[in-house]
Amino acid sequence: MDSIIEFVITLLKPLGVTEPVFQFMLVSAILGLSIYLTLYTGMFSLASAGFMAIGAYFGVAATQFWHLPLGLGLIIGMLAAGLIAIPIGLPVLRLKDIYLAIATIGFGEVVNVVILNFDDVVAAILTAVQGERVRFRLIEGARGIKNIPRLTETQYLVFFLIIVGFFITRLHRSRFGRSMAAIRDDERAAANMGINVTYVKNIVFILSAMLAAAAGVFSAHLTRIITPDAYGFDRAVDILSFAVLGGTSTWVGSIVGGMTLTALPETLRAVNQYRGVFTGMVLLAVILFLPGGLVDPAGLRATIRRVRSRLRRAAESQGAT
Amino acid sequence: MVRRVFALILVLALLAPAVMAQDEEVLQMGFWEECEDPAGLPETVTIGAIFAQSGAASVYGISQSQAVDLAVAEINESAYLGEGVTLEVIYADSAGDKEQAIAAMTKLVEEDGVVAVLGPTLSSEAFSADPIAQENGVPVMGVSNTAAGITDMGDFVFRDSLPESAVIPGTIAQATEALSLTQVAVLYGNDDDFTISGYDVFVEALEANYVEILAEATFAKGDVDFSAQLTTLLGTNPEALVISALAAEATQIIVQARQAGYTGPIIGGNGLNSPAVLTNSGEASEGVIVGAAWNIASPEALSTAFIEAYSAAYEDAKPDQFAAQAYTGAWLMATAIRCGDSAESLAIRDSLAEIVDFPSPLGMFSFDEDRNPVHTPVVQIATGGAFAVLGAEMTEE
Amino acid sequence: MDTFFQQLINALSLGAIYGLFALGYALVFSVLGVLNLAHSAVFMTGAFFGLVLIDKLQLPLIVAFPLAMIGAGLVSVALEFIAFRPLRRRGAPRISQLISSIGASILLVSITQLLFQNLYGGTDAYFPRGLVPDEPILLGGLRIVPIRVIILAAALGMMVILQAVVSRTQIGQHMRAVAFNQRVAALLGINVGRVFVTTFFIAGALGGAAGMLYGLVFLNVSPFIGSDVALVGLTAIVLGGLGSINGAVLGGILVAALQTFSTAIGGSSYRNIVVFGILFLLLLVRPQGLLGQPDSTRT
Secondary structure, eight states, rough: OHHHHHHHHHHGGTTOOOOHHHHHHHHHHHHHHHHHHHHTTTTTOOOOOHHHHHHHHHHHHIIIOOOOOHHHHHHHHHHHHHHHHHHHHHHTTTTTTHHHHHHHHHHHHHHHHHHHHHHHHHHHHHHHHHHHHHHEOOSGGGGOOOOOOOOOHHHHHHHHHHHHHHHHHHHHSSHHHHHHHHHHHHHHHHHHOOHHHHHHHHHHHHHHHHHHHHHHHHHHHHSSSBBOOOSSSHHHHHHHHHHHHOSSSSSSHHHHHOOOOOOOHGGGGGGGGGGHHHHHHHHHHHHHHHHSSSSHHHHHHHHHHHHHHHHHHHOOOOOOO | HHHHHHHHHHHHHHOOOOHHHHHSSSOSSOOOTTTTTOOEEEEEEEEEEEOSSTTHHHHHHHHHHHHHHHHHHHHTTTTTOTTTTTEEEEEEEEETTTHHHOOOEEEEESSEEESEEESSSSHHHHHHHHHHHHTOOOOOOEEOOOOTTSGGTTEEEEEEEEOHHHHHHHHHHHHHHHTOOOOOEEEEEESHHEEEEEEEHHHHHHHHHHHHEEEEEEOTOOOOOOOHHHHHHHHTTOEEEEEEEOOHHHHHHHHHHHHTTOOOOOOOOGOOOSHHHHHHHHHGGEEEEEEEEEETOOHHHHHHHHHHHHHHHHTTTTOOHHHHHHHHHHHHHHHHHHHTTTTOOHHHHHHHHOSSSSSTTTTEEOOTTSOOOEEEOOEEEETEEEEEEEEOOOOOO | OOHHHHHHHHHHHHHHHHHHHHHHHHHHHHHHHSSSSSHHHHHHEEEEEEEEIIISSOOOOHHHHHHHHHHHHHHHHHHIIIIIHHHHTTTOOOHHHHHHHHHHHHHHHHHHHHHHHHSSSSSSSOTTTTTSSOOOOOEETTTEEEHHHHHHHHHHHHHHHHHHHHHSSSSHHHHHHHHHOOOHHHTTTHHHHHHHHHHHHHHHHHHHHHHHHHHHHHHHOOOOOOHHHHHHHHHHHHHOOOOHHHHHHHHHHHHHHHHHHHHHHOOOGHHHHHHHHHHHHHHOOOOOTTTTTTTTOOO
16 A cells, blocks of 8 residues: 555656645545535535534544544544534525525634634633633634644545545445435425435535544644634635536545645646636636536536537538538 | 155055045954855755745745845855855745645755755744654754744754744833833734734733733734724723734724824734834824834844845835844854855754854844744834834843 | 714724625626625725725826726626626536636636735735825714715715616616516516626626725735625625625625624624624524525525
8 A cells, every 4th residue: 555655646746746745635635525425415515614623623632632543533523523513504404505605604614713712711711710810721722733743644544535435435326325416406306205305414414524524633633733724714615616626426526626726736836926826717717618527427428429429420421522 | 845745645545445444344244254164065055945925924925035035145145155155045835824834845855855944934834844844854944933832843943033922021021111011901813823922922921020901802813993992992091002913903903092092102012013014004103112023223233234235135125024034044044054064954953053143133143052042132112103222121032 | 872882983884895895796696696706806906906006106096996996897897707607608507607706716816916916025015094084083972083984975875876876777777677587688678798797897896996995994905805805795695685785785784783893892703703693593594684585595
């Protein structure tokens, strides 16, 4: 496994990819899958960034405050996100389209505020109880939690992705997976056919939250310091871009989109000043000219059919004259 | 007789240039006397620099890059590293993003094989990226990292930027004495690690000087309207308003505090140390006290020389503290290379750690045993739209 | 009580800017049915144009203001042609247009960053102070800063003009027809494409005006001021009801009031929670907002 990973990284080196960059690409792949699940069910949710933060902070709490290994930290982070997703999902998933998007953006902002002010709120409560001014510092708010050891290894990320990919493939073939697609195509019809729409949506929301949290735990143990500003609106938009760029018709698309958009700033270091311009242009170009994203088997098939039929007609008209 | 007078005039004419030259003492930066010209250096010595050249932090990163360019040009022109030896800098943009900082550091250290690194711009980037330099045995010097614990990451991690914990205590001590302070109100940004760390130190310093904090209020980065907080804080009638903020917010706070009728002193940290704050708050800035590592009104001779060189090189732009610290950082790095007479990372690290009493625009500069900077910070007060030095206080790390 | 009125004035002037900005969202949404997430970038462009016209070209405010509005309007029209029209022609789902506007927004901010760096050597610039008087006037127990009152007046003035355009002019009539039913409007001989372009222009001009007012009162201009107001604008239109023009204004003032008063009471850290808390509650209880139509918000 190690040698395969090394080989892949060597292949990508001319594109500016080094091992840390590759690791971040894999984290982005996990985030892409997180939002893929919700998009596949027709939910325009931007909550992944907020759940990534929850995963990161709980995961770091596990490894730094309670001195647990990374694996347990991962499980704790994912569990925390999954549990929090339940009371958030129930009321919010009834909304659709832009309303759901705004509500989930709001969720992300609330997570941000909680992280920033947690210490102060606890300090205020303790001060009220004890009567004298108490200063409390645990999750450090804007200062961030630093000196996190680099526990994440490339193999863990690859294994995790393989397992999740396997799981998603099974999911697509299952009845649950078909319910997801049915809901995306027409929610009312799906409900009429007896699908428990609320149940399906909430389960998907929880799964998506857990994936985002896993990405958060992994990423925290790569960047070695976590600050709340890394998980805000900008991050939510980035994650959305992964799925859009890669294409939402297959789960591979989100992985490709995530890895490409993360590698792009590194590849473009040669034209450093224009990196932002290029990224915006790439996103626009894909939406305008490749509506199915980069990985679009259906679109590709349609294009091939079109090209073939045009060639055929050209050949026929040639033969006729 | 005429011939003697003529001879005298001739002698005087020959001596005159030498006499006149005596009056213009040209200040040369660097350890020219203290270390001999190096002999064992390769033709090119390459260092790296990670700055936020794009994104929200680029206002600092661009200033830093320009300053380093200026320093490197001077170093090469004056043959500081010896005849025929060129110092080269490879820049990498971190865009204020931890992940890009890690990628940049990895590229510089592993791919480009630089022997030392300047930067990164933000403390959070440093916490992410510096361990890579440490693990690879490459010295890295922060020129704008002010958070606590930077050099704890390892003995290859240095910084030349005075942390707030070195500047603020002196500022508060002097202000308390000069203004006979007993009660203040504190306004700080609680969503930025720089401003919240500054707040931590302000509180400690105020308590150490027996100054009571009547009220505290917070704001967020990007806030433009502070009337709510100011109304609350000023309602307690503080003797001074202490703020921990970045330049953009600080400007608004100062303007709005005056608009709210407050005429007392305003005390701030590094974030207020920008010419833009004074220009944009106009008359409101009267009486604002700022403690900082460097200020454009500094009386240091090397500082004046640096300001002139920077203005000449960059179309009359005035340098800021980030530029001053980056410029000094580049010279420190070159000095370590010169005095160690080696382009090997380990030797550079050892040589850097030994630098003591290096004259710079920041003052007389030394590294302490934890590789943190030691030099005299400056406390100033704004009068008539310009900063004037309130005094200086020697602080220990 | 004085404090209350003081805060009220602050809230109103801030709310005027938010409302003006949210109007742009509401206009495009009601006529085209899509959310233009690049509108916040247009807001920033308005401030940027104003800054360059005043600071670099030394034009007086009276001339620079309308020019900046026109410039922002043109940028907005460019967005329609680049990011929306091609997708509409193809019959792409609304969500694609939304994402396309995000891409356009990123592009616009990046380009402006480059321009900023070339013109100002960094990404921070300031409007010169004193363009509009900002020395406070004492009135009763209140300190009133003229610039805030002027902003309130300017914003209200523009809203009144917009209302007049929408309800009294032919183009306004056409806009309302298209908003009501595109197909029927086309059948009636209305040039729907032209209506779209006009809508984008007006929305952009208003957004640019909001940007300039923001710059005049708060002085700091950077390529990133758009993201600060983006969320506020979205919240404002959801509060007021998507597609409702009056709702957008009401929503803007409400958000500003919520922000100001929660900051006054509890400190600025929690104001986002207050704003989003109210937003959540509203979405759960009355998702169509205060002035919107209860129809297609739930599934």
